[in-house]
Amino acid sequence: MTRHLKMYINGEWVASSSETTVNVIDPATQEVIAVASNTTKEETEEAIKTAKRTFESGVWSDLLPQERASVLRKIAEKMEDNENTLIDLEVQNNGKTKREADSDVQDAINCFRYYADLLNTTSDQTYEASEDLQTLIVKEPIGTAGLIVPWNFPLLMSVWKIAPALAAGNTIILKPAEITPLTAVKLFELMDETDLPKGVANLILGLGSEAGQTISESKDVDIVSFTGSTAVGRHIMKAATGNMKKVSLEMGGKSPNIIFDDADLDTAVDYALFGIYMGAGQVCTSGSRILVQEGIYDKFVKNYIERAKAIKVGPGHDENAEMGAIVSQKHLENILEYVQIGKEEGAHLALGGSKIKSGELEKGLFFEPTIFTNVTNDMRIVQEEIFGPIVTIQKFKDEDDAIKTANDTDYGLAGAVFSKDQNKALRLIKKIRAGITWVNTYHLTDEQAPWGGYKQSGIGRSLGTYGLDEYQETKQININLAPEPIHWFE
Structure with missing residues (x-):
C-alpha cells in the first residue's frame, strides 16, 4: 500500500485537504514509493502562524542555551539510533549510493551536536563606552524562520538549516523538495519523540511555487533560508521584500x-x-x-x-x-x-x-x-x-x-x-x-567552516559560527551607571 505523507503542524501530524498530489519515486526503479499532498496556501499560512505564536510565547526562545542544547543532542541521539533507516530512505528517495547517504547521515548527526556544543560558548560582548556608560552586545533569535531545502541532499540540507535555527532560539517551518521529502518526514518523527515544545518545528509539503512562495511572501516570517537554483533564489529574494525579511541564499555553481x-x-x-x-x-x-x-x-x-x-x-x-x-x-x-x-x-x-x-x-x-x-x-x-x-x-x-x-x-x-x-x-x-x-583536494569540508558563495552563488553563509549568526539579530544595550539629568536643553 502506497504511503501518504502528512504535514507536521503544532506538534501534530495533519493530512492536507489538497486534492493535488506529488508522486514520490525511487529513481533507481521509477516506482512510486509514497504520495505527498501539495499543501494549500491556507495550510502553509497556518503553519507560519503556529510558528510565530510559539516564538512569541517564549516556550523555546526563552530557554537557557544549555536547555536548547540538550534538546539538540537528544535529536542527534534519535538520529543515531535510526541511522540505518535514514540511510535507506535517502538511497531510496534520492537515488544516491549507500556510501554517500551514510556520509550525509553522519554529517547531519554531527551538525546537531556541533550547534549544541556551540551554545555552550558565548558571543556576547561588553565594553565601557565612557566613564559612566556600559555597553552590552547580545545576540537574539530572529523569530520565525522559513527553511526551503533542495532535493540533492534532502536530509543534510534540512539539518544545516534546522540545527542553527533551533540553536539560536527560533521557530521554524521546513519545506523539503516535493520530490524528496522522506528523510525530512522521518526527521520530524524523531524530533517529535524528544521534548521539543509543540509548535517550534513545523513541516509542510508541496510545490515551491505554492508553499515556498507563501513562506517567502509572508510578513510573519522573519527570515527565509533557501538552497537551490539561482533562478528560484532571485524569485525568493523579490518575494521577501514585502516585510524586508532577512534572506539567506545558497544557490548555483559552475566551479x-x-x-x-x-x-x-x-x-x-x-x-x-x-x-x-x-x-x-x-x-x-x-x-x-x-x-x-x-x-x-x-x-x-x-x-x-x-x-x-x-x-x-x-x-x-x-x-x-x-x-x-x-x-x-x-x-x-x-x-x-x-x-x-x-x-x-x-x-x-x-x-x-x-x-x-x-x-x-x-x-x-x-x-x-x-x-x-x-x-x-x-x-x-x-x-x-x-x-x-x-x-x-x-x-x-x-x-x-x-x-x-x-x-x-x-x-x-x-x-x-x-x-x-x-x-x-x-x-x-x-x-x-x-x-x-x-x-590538492576537492569536496572535503567540515561543519565548523562557513559554506556559501560569491556573486550569483548566493548571499550569507551556512555552518560554523557564521551559520548561527544567520539566524540571530545583534542588539546593543547601553546602561547608564550614574543616571542624572543630562541638561541638554536648558
Missing part, C-alpha cells in the same frame, strides 16, 4: 578545478573524478569545469577518460555502486538537453552523453559519466549549471590565463587548485572568486 603541469597526475585525476561524479554531479559545488595546463593536457584527458569509463553506475543499495541515479525523469531530460546543446556548440563529446538503457539499469534513471573537450568559455555547457555527471575540460597556458578563465562566470561558489608548488597554489586560490576552495 573551476585548476590543474597545473606540476600537479601529481594520479591525485589530480582522482579528485577531479570525485569532484564531478560524486552525487552523479547533482551537487552545487561540483567541479564541473576542469582547467588543465597545456603541458599535461593530453595526458590528463587520456587518463581521465579511462578512469571515468570504469566508474560503476548502479542502484544505491548495490554495495559496489560508485555513482547512483539521476533524481527524476524531468531532471534527466534537462541533462540530455545540455548534451545536445554541447554538440551543437561544437564541443567534442569524448565520453558518455546518454541514459543507460542496458541490463537492470534500464528501468532506472541512470546516466553515463560524460566528458566534453574542445570547449570554449562562451559555450552554454561551460557557463550554465547542468547539475549532472557532465564535465568540460579546457586547456590553459599560465596563471593569468587560468584565473581569467576560472572567474569568467556568473557563479562563485567553489573552486580548486592542484599543484606541488604550495606558494603558487595559495597565490591562485586567493584569486579565485569563490566562497569554498581547496588545494
